[in-house]
Amino acid sequence: MTHNNNLFINRPLTEQQVCSYKEQGFLALGRVLSNDGLTQMREQCMAAWKAEKGRFDSEKTWLQNALLGNIHHRSDVVLQYYFNGPLVDIAEQFVGPNIKGVTSQLTFKMRGNNKPFGWHQDNGYGELDPYNTLTTLTALDDADEENGCLWIIPGSHKQGQINVEHSIADKASGKSIELEVDESPAIPVHMKAGEAIVFHCWTLHKSDGNRSKNRDRRILFLRYADADAVETYNGDNPRLGRLLRGQSKYPQVNSYETNLCVR
Numbered sequence: 698m699t700h701n702n703n704l705f706i707n708r709p710l711t712e713q714q715v716c717s718y719k720e721q722g723f724l725a726l727g728r729v730l731s732n733d734g735l736t737q738m739r740e741q742c743m744a745a746w747k748a749e750k751g752r753f754d755s756e757k758t759w760l761q762n763a764l765l766g767n768i769h770h771r772s773d774v775v776l777q778y779y780f781n782g783p784l785v786d787i788a789e790q791f792v793g794p795n796i797k798g799v800t801s802q803l804t805f806k807m808r809g810n811n812k813p814f815g816w817h818q819d820n821g822y823g824e825l826d827p828y829n830t831l832t833t834l835t836a837l838d839d840a841d842e843e844n845g846c847l848w849i850i851p852g853s854h855k856q857g858q859i860n861v862e863h864s865i866a867d868k869a870s871g872k873s874i875e876l877e878v879d880e881s882p883a884i885p886v887h888m889k890a891g892e893a894i895v896f897h898c899w900t901l902h903k904s905d906g907n908r909s910k911n912r913d914r915r916i917l918f919l920r921y922a923d924a925d926a927v928e929t930y931n932g933d934n935p936r937l938g939r940l941l942r943g944q945s946k947y948p949q950v951n952s953y954e955t956n957l958c959v960r
């Protein structure tokens with residue numbers, strides 16, 4: 698695997714940014730993809746998307762319309778970015794010295810997809826312990842209220858894990874979580890293509906439908922967890938994922954090999 702530094706922009710954090718993340722439960726990083734990185738990532742992600750997905754279909758579930766998993770198996774730029782890009786350094790600051798990559802997917806809300814995605818914590822879709830897993834979103838398009846940008850409730854991570862009934866079967870069938878929350882403190886997260894934000898596994902967020910006529914809202918979704926993180930919904934077995942920094946107490950994590958990109 699070659700690492701092309703012209704594709705990504707490193708983002709060393711200031712102390713103020715680290716404090717802000719701890720207080721607010723999220724942090725906007727600014728630009729992390731160069732123009733070349735953005736172009737290549739879009740091309741490769743769209744090739745994978747078009748091979749599997751059609752237009753938005755209101756009869757289909759959110760999963761079917763909006764999600765394509767394990768995208769690092771299909772795009773070598775995503776693979777480099779996920780395992781060796783600037784987000785790994787950021788994760789080290791918020792997760793610690795031992796880190797594994799636990800999710801890579803496209804979460805696209807293409808034009809016409811007017812389905813909202815309700816309030817939730819990412820740890821609601823598969824609780825990982827310890828509770829410091831980091832979600833990262835990298836925008837492949839400009840995102841705002843019109844095309845279904847993310848909304849976040851700053852500081853909401855401080856309330857901890859909210860227990861919801863959401864089984865593996867619910868997830869597989871595309872049933873989404875819709876928490877009832879006081880959304881008066883919520884803020885829209887505007888992003889420019891090539892920018893990223895990161896947030897805590899307990900931070901409440903949602904998105905509305907894409908109401909625009911001609912703008913897609915494409916996002917690359919990557920998560921990083923402590924190398925010892927276990928799936929509490931699965932007998933506290935370790936979550937498998939490529940070890941990126943440090944080591945794990947679980948041999949199966951230390952030796953875990955992800956499928957390489959087969960594009």
Ligand SMILES: O=C(O)CCC(=O)C(=O)O
Pocket residue numbers: 763804805806814819845846847902903904905918
């Ligand atoms: O795609 C969206 O708009 C929401 C995605 C999201 O919140 C998630 O996958 O956790």
